[in-house]
Amino acid sequence: MITMEKLKYERPVIRKMNTGLMNKFGTRTEFEPVKDIDGVPVKSLIRQFGSPLFVLSEKRIRRNYQSAVRAFNTRYPKVQFAWSYKTNYINAVCKVFHQEGSWAEVVSGFEYRKALGNGVPGEHIIFNGPDKKPGDLLLAVENNSLIHIDHFDELFLLLSLCKPLNRKPRVAIRVNMDTGVYPLWDRFGFNYENGQAWTAITRIMESGKLNLVGLHCHIGTFMLSTSAYAVAARKLCDLASRCKEQLQVAVQYLDLGGGFPSTNTLKGSYLPGIDTVPSVDDFAEVITTTILDYGFRPDELPLLILESGRVLIDDAGYLLGTVIANKRLSDGRRATILDFGVNTLFTSFWYEHKISPAQDFTHHTEDMVLYGPLCMNIDVVRENINLPLLEPGDHVVTHKVGAYNMTQWMQFISMRPAVVMIDQGGQPHVIRKAETLDYLQVPESMPDHLK
């Protein structure tokens, strides 16, 4: 007797034909299965390290960094990058950047200490932000770091702190300005247009206690216009030349901050990020030509510092996950529940993250909502996405999650998952373990009467 081999099964679905487009052609780029990251199968990563799982590609990080540096130093003689710690401050990540030659840019006392711990020389740490505690400032002064003053209260605090010391801290001021981009980030630093920035500079010079070495601005985040950087660079150059003419100080560096976007697609934008976002080369072109054309004497050309974060790491990060369940909503739409939610993938609040299935599928697709596992109505990873049919246990790969998620994530209902870095030889390494109940309870204590 011959036993017939059974046919391959697929979940039965019907789809109403409407005036809309068959999504078969609409978002085909999302329909390539992504079965491996840098050659390591998604399946084996999840088997070995659990699900959900953040995966970082060391190769991609280094490549991003090198090409960003190349974009600037082929156009300008003196360029320095400083890794923005808040974007991703897992030590292994920071170390990759420092190995590549990046300084550290920190915005809090604990980030500052992390940078020291990662072996960054004090003079290569840029200390930004509105909340620098007296102890943090003293530490930064001792280590001869670059202190970027954010407000007058900080300036006066710093002056009073260094009175008993026999040191002249190296400082810069953060300048905010109108670059034609909204919202104006005028809550940080000293305003350019109303003369506040100049007042701060003259205060610093009159004090005789501080060494003004730089000027800093950071005009916004996820900037989609390069021209704003031309305005910013010109205004910093104006300030620098005024310092030279009126105060006889040659400013050593201009720090243009960060804000370059990754190719993620912002919610509400019509065209995908990958087509519309300017490249690092575009930004480098406007910034460096503005400074070069400004007319500095060649020997007084300032060092150009960039504090890029997102653009260097976003596309090097992936979040792997697993389908928990499928269900149908009251209006007939399909909902798929994943094992990661907005507490893990914080950036799903502002991006339409690209999500790919990690296994083969047929050409039939469904419109669906992707939910996270939290018992919270706001836990929505994608409000509307068209994907091939997913079954419980199937894996998905979320793209471009390297920036801000591994710092802004939180334990809520579920713990923070492990982070793995795949080295340049294709070897995965755990760089942060999945959190456990014990870890979560370490800082807790129990009053005697409740024991």
Place this chain on the structure above:
Amino acid sequence: MKLKPNIATSENGFIFNPATGDSFMANVMASEIVNHLKKEKSIPEIRLLLLEKYDVEQQQLDRDLDDLLQQLKEANLLD
């Protein structure tokens, strides 16, 4: 569970409901099930036929059949 009379199906997997003017596209599995329903086969009968023919666990098939019937109901194709 009965399909509405006059529901037209084609080999390409189209389903047309002449009473409402709506058209649907079915994948192979759904198309086959709808054709069985058209021939007034019962759900248990259909279930057996499919289990014999396709590589699928009984539990998953039951769940998916329920879901398809829900979809057909939403689509106004069931009596």
Place this chain on the structure above:
Amino acid sequence: MNSPKKITIAVTGLNATDSPGPGVAVIRALREGFDHIRIIGLSYEALEPGLYLHDLVDKTYQIPYPSAGANTLLERITYIHQQEELGVLIPNFDAELYNFIRISSELLKLGIATFLPTHRQLEDRDKLNLDEFGRKHDLKVPESLVIHKEAGLKKAAEQLDYPIVVKGRYYDAYIAQNEHEASKAFQRLNAKWGLPVIIQKFIKGTEINIAALGDGKGGTISIVPMRKLTITDKGKAWAGITLEDESLLQLARHFSEVTHWRGGFELEVMKDPGGDLYIMEVNPRFPAWIYLTAAAGQNQPAALAKMAMGEEVAPFDTYAVGKMFIRYAWDHVTDVSEFQQISAFGEL
């Protein structure tokens, strides 16, 4: 005698509805301009009327929405090209231009010619930049201000004086007679299209439209001005007539000269009682009434296709004045199978 080679031209914008895309009119003009021609329709939706008009369109393929990205579009066009050997492609929607311009050099490598403006030109004439554009090129545009918060409304109104036109980032505009109406319009537009909102000086006068074709080197191949005789409730022309007015031709020539515009464009012009011409909007493509240019003796779509293929086209010098168009509605009848075919397989 050599029989001329048959050319295949792909055209988008087949939505000949009550707010029509130009595709069907472009095809009609192309069919008059070429004896041996095959027309491939490119559609976004299954109910774009043009794709059911088989006398005009030989075959239609669905293409991905612009939001799917340039790569996906290029993949789809490459597939269509493998079936159809496209010679020229004429996009007709504002929203799709960005992507088509982006892939135009790849298309050319495949052998598909386009005749499009640059991203820079597209950006410069954008509503948000029109004020600066006018100043830079010495073109009169209604004075306008871009505001990012409602508080800016009052200042803008003081500067421009009521009535003002409150315009959305992408679409829609309201005329406001006073602060109350302006604030209502601002809120409505903000809710629908987001910020910023554009506040424009209201210009009273006669509205005139100019369809033109720039050669990309500063020259203008064709200019046909038209005044709408009647409009639909959506403000679209229902009937219109070609005009003779040297100042309108000069305006379009000046526009091409300063922008080096490449391809079709439409100037929406307001002629004020003093005879001054204000450019209200620049559409970066042919208008829906483009067939009138062919009927008046200047077949702009055919000229564009020839230029895309590298032919020298001499500028037209005359057109018939007083040519009228009257648009009409017609119920085309087809079978549900055609709808199913395009819906399911993306081809018809």
